[in-house]
Every structure is written in C-alpha cells, then in structure tokens.
Amino acid sequence: MDLLPQLDLSKIYHRPVFRSHSAEDSHQALSRAITHHQLNWGRGDVSTALYRRELNRISLMILSYGAEVIIRPNAFKDFVLVQMPLRGSAEIESDGVGIHLNSGEVAVVAPRRSIRLHWQANCEQLILKLPTELLRQTACQTCALSHCPSLGADCQPWIDPVFKLAGGIAPQWQALLQQMLSLLSPDQARELHPSWINQFEQTAALFLQSHQPSVLERDNQGDEDSSDFNQMPAPFDTRLTRIEDYMRSRLFAPISLADLARVAEVSPRTLNVLCHRHRGVAPMVLLRNLRLEAARNKLISDPRASVTEVAMEYGFGHLGRFSAYYRERFGELPRQTSLMRH
Structure with missing residues (x-):
C-alpha cells in the first residue's frame, strides 16, 4: 500500500537553499539551516539538497543527502520536527524510543536528551x-497539570519524545498539510493576513499535540471516569455556570485548575x-x-x-x-x- 499522499510541493522546490556534493559543505550548511549536529556518511554518493519555505512561524523543508547518513543533533528545546519520507526510509531514536519510518509515514520528534537519525541512501x-x-x-488544551505555570519557560508543551x-488520522494531517502548502505565496507577496495564518498554524500545532499516544491514552483513561458524570448531583450546565461565575468574581486573582475543580x-x-x-476548550x-x-x-x-495597566x-x-x-x-x-475610543 502506497502511504505517500499526493502533495503539491512545487512551491518548496522552487526555493532551493543549497545543493552540494561536498560532505563538509553540506554539514556546515545544514548546521546553519536547521541545528548543530554530528554527521557520519555511509554508502552512496553525497548529493545534498535543501529547499525551504516559511509561513509565519512554521518552516517547511525538503531535504535529501543522497548517501546514507547517521545524524546526531543536539537535543533541541526551541522547536519540534515533523518528518515524512517522500522516498526511501529512515530510523529515529529519541530519548531511547525508536521507530522505523517508511515513505509516506509521519513522525513527530521532540527529544529532551538525545536523538539519533539514520537515513537510508536516496532518502x-x-x-x-x-x-x-x-x-x-496551544498547550493548555492538552495539559493535565492541576496548576498552570502561565505558559512560562518551565511549561513542557510536549510529552512524547518521538511517535508516528x-x-x-494520517489522512487528516495530510489534508492540513496540503492546505498549509496552498498558503505559501508563489512570490514574496503577503496576500493572506498574518493573524489568520497564525490561527491556522495553531490548529496544526494542536492537531499534533492532541494526537500524541500518551495524550490519547490519558484521555481514553479519562473516559473511564464517566461514572463520575452519572453520579453528579448537579447538572453539567449548573457546574459550568458555577465555575464561570467563580472565574468572573476573581478575574484579578490567581486561580489554578485545582481551585476550579x-x-x-x-x-x-x-x-x-x-x-x-461543553465549552470546547x-x-x-x-x-x-x-x-x-x-x-x-x-x-x-x-x-x-x-x-x-489593563x-x-x-x-x-x-x-x-497578552498582545x-x-x-x-x-x-x-x-x-x-x-x-x-478616539
């Protein structure tokens, strides 16, 4: 079964960042473009190519090495990578969790400690x-913490180090991906309002966050608590109205999830x-x-x-x-x- 979706990638291919047959030049260029990493070359000829386009904050890249490579990036904290082989296959090991990725399969990688990528030749x-x-x-919408850290630097918006x-649900992600590709303008002109693109990017981020295996497992376990709903002496709407009234009476004061519960x-x-x-959030x-x-x-x-002041x-x-x-x-x-007002 061919898992590779029919995506129009022409707008990315029209923006080459570099092409090289030099192992040293490729390593340096990719370190600048993505992240610092160790790179070991295996069988095959070096024929590196990188193409790249940007939305507001999401980068879309197409990368090939030609040769077989083993890549050991520094564990990145400022970003998450979504990888999908267009041809060939790859193996990913992130924080001790390993997966094999075939053409058309989608992996999300967010290591906290270590990562090793093994790309086969011609991948x-x-x-x-x-x-x-x-x-x-978007982290609040999938977070299970009883106390919110106000999305500060200590907030961990990701749980699983790597998953497929x-x-x-892959077709739904592919539909989102195709729409993302369609948002790329053919030139540098900004035809779509940045705030709308920002909203779309958040939708894509929430899709990936909410479909982590650990989040799905936690939510499924939460469904086992359905007996709690049946035993509630007060209707759902009454309880939600109660907490909304509580929120409005304390808009200026710190409130935790435990307080609301x-x-x-x-x-x-x-x-x-x-x-x-019942409220969608x-x-x-x-x-x-x-x-x-x-x-x-x-x-x-x-x-x-x-x-x-406000x-x-x-x-x-x-x-x-706030802005x-x-x-x-x-x-x-x-x-x-x-x-x-003026």
Whole structure:
C-alpha cells in the first residue's frame, strides 16, 4: 500500500537553499539551516539538497543527502520536527524510543536528551519545524497539570519524545498539510493576513499535540471516569455556570485548575473533560478567554486605561504574551482596540 499522499510541493522546490556534493559543505550548511549536529556518511554518493519555505512561524523543508547518513543533533528545546519520507526510509531514536519510518509515514520528534537519525541512501524527507513558543500557545488544551505555570519557560508543551501518526488520522494531517502548502505565496507577496495564518498554524500545532499516544491514552483513561458524570448531583450546565461565575468574581486573582475543580466538586481530570465537551476548550483557556473579554471591555469603555495597566490588572504579567493572546482572540492588537475610543 502506497502511504505517500499526493502533495503539491512545487512551491518548496522552487526555493532551493543549497545543493552540494561536498560532505563538509553540506554539514556546515545544514548546521546553519536547521541545528548543530554530528554527521557520519555511509554508502552512496553525497548529493545534498535543501529547499525551504516559511509561513509565519512554521518552516517547511525538503531535504535529501543522497548517501546514507547517521545524524546526531543536539537535543533541541526551541522547536519540534515533523518528518515524512517522500522516498526511501529512515530510523529515529529519541530519548531511547525508536521507530522505523517508511515513505509516506509521519513522525513527530521532540527529544529532551538525545536523538539519533539514520537515513537510508536516496532518502528524501519533507520536514516541518515548529517553534516551541507556538506549541505553548496551544498547550493548555492538552495539559493535565492541576496548576498552570502561565505558559512560562518551565511549561513542557510536549510529552512524547518521538511517535508516528496513527494510520487512521494520517489522512487528516495530510489534508492540513496540503492546505498549509496552498498558503505559501508563489512570490514574496503577503496576500493572506498574518493573524489568520497564525490561527491556522495553531490548529496544526494542536492537531499534533492532541494526537500524541500518551495524550490519547490519558484521555481514553479519562473516559473511564464517566461514572463520575452519572453520579453528579448537579447538572453539567449548573457546574459550568458555577465555575464561570467563580472565574468572573476573581478575574484579578490567581486561580489554578485545582481551585476550579474544588468549586465544581469534581476531579481536575473530570473538569477538563467537562469543559472540553461543553465549552470546547480547557478550563484554563476558558479562564483566559474571560479575562481577555474583560480586558477588551475595559479598553473600549475607559478612555484613561492604558494597555499595560489593563494587562496587569487582569493577570497578564507578560505584555507580549497578552498582545498575542488578544490578537488571536479578537483579530486585532490591544492598542488598536484602544485607538477605537478616539
């Protein structure tokens, strides 16, 4: 069975970064383009080629070495790689977990300690590079922590060091991938609004995060708690209204997932399932959205309010992150809302 989807990769192939028959030049160029790494050459002729295009924050690359290679990159923390052989095969070992990747199969790689890649001769791969900051923006929706670290540097938006997308969901990822390719403009012109592309990139990031095997297993185990729902003395809507009222009464105060679970009188896991089923988002995302709406109302109604003061007032200690969340939610920056008053 041919697993390779029919993708239009022409817009990437039209942007070569480099081509080389030199092992040394290839190593140096790839270290600059992707990440520092050790590179050992095996059988076959060196015929390296790299093509690359960018959306807002996601890089799309096509890479081939010609020869068989073993690659040992430094364990990367600032990004996650999605790899799909267009031809040939490869093996990946990340933090002691190993997989074999055939043509058309998709692997997601996020090592914390060590990684080893073994590409067979004449292997060519489509590679996506997703920055960790993008993943942090969607991490709340798959997080099982009882206390949210406000998406700071300690937030771990990824769980599994390497995994393959299951065959049943691979077509959905391929459809997302084809749409991503269609968003690439044929030239340098920006025809689509960056905020819309940013929203699409977050959708792609959330798709990959939510289909990690450990997340799927955790959520399936969560379904075993369905007896909790049946034993609830209060209806779902009553409990959700209760926690939303609690959130609105404490928009200026720190709130954890454990706090919300106590108010709803359920476990944090059950509350997470409840919010996803009936509000479409995780509890902490629901809280953030309520705070953003309150901040927007304040910017519109109070001519004396500054963006910085409003961000701090509603619990957003990082102004840049507040602006990013705000634009994602309302399609404009806080200062643009503020200018509407004048």
